[in-house]
Amino acid sequence: MRNFWCLVCLLCFLSVAVKARSSEIVDALLSIASDLGYSQAVAETWKGTDPCHPHWYGVFCIGGRIDAIDLIGENLTGVISPRFAEITSLRVLDLSQNRLTGTIPSKLTRLNLTVLDLSDNQLHGKVPPFKNTVVEFGGNPGIETDGIDVVPWQRGSKTPGTVRGLSIGIIVLSVLLIVGGCLVLYREMR
Numbered sequence: 001m002r003n004f005w006c007l008v009c010l011l012c013f014l015s016v017a018v019k020a021r022s023s024e025i026v027d028a029l030l031s032i033a034s035d036l037g038y039s040q041a042v043a044e045t046w047k048g049t050d051p052c053h054p055h056w057y058g059v060f061c062i063g064g065r066i067d068a069i070d071l072i073g074e075n076l077t078g079v080i081s082p083r084f085a086e087i088t089s090l091r092v093l094d095l096s097q098n099r100l101t102g103t104i105p106s107k108l109t110r111l112n113l114t115v116l117d118l119s120d121n122q123l124h125g126k127v128p129p130f131k132n133t134v135v136e137f138g139g140n141p142g143i144e145t146d147g148i149d150v151v152p153w154q155r156g157s158k159t160p161g162t163v164r165g166l167s168i169g170i171i172v173l174s175v176l177l178i179v180g181g182c183l184v185l186y187r188e189m190r
Contacts, residue, residue, distance in 0.1 A: 026051060028086040037078035068092035076100055082107040096120050104128055
């Protein structure tokens with residue numbers, strides 16, 4: 001019985017911690033949306049306190065944490081917010097095929113991104129050094145590529161669903177790993 005109450009207390013503590021972190025993430029997301037120039041889809045759906053709720057357009061989560069933000073071709077006209085770096089669980093960021101201006105914030109290198117697609121915008125300046133990240137920035141004539149290996153970019157070479165498909169694949173794999181881990185723990189506890 002004592003183990004039961006310890007588990008209940010732990011779950012209550014985690015619930016409070018998650019809600020506080022969720023509020024910080026929502027604040028960051030709303031600031032990001034403002035910097036990006038609020039597309040209609042974002043303005044209409046980024047509401048409430050849970051960005052992992054399915055109604056948040058372009059936000060994909062795994063286990064209650066944001067894994068991907070996919071805002072391809074949303075006519076975004078602002079700048080890329082450095083506040084993306086506050087979403088530490090973010091692995092895929094696709095802001096391609098918009099009209100974003102400015103530079104790529106160096107704070108994004110703090111994230112463990114696997115894919116960063118900023119192609120076909122109006123960005124300029126140097127690309128910060130990303131590690132273990134597929135960075136696509138073609139179609140931005142003002143980007144400086146000194147010392148960076150550039151993969152040739154061709155209009156129409158990727159479909160808007162490419163990153164979305166990758167995100168869904170990562171989500172499915174993660175869910176399977178979590179479920180498998182829970183089953184192993186359940187069997188060991190019996």
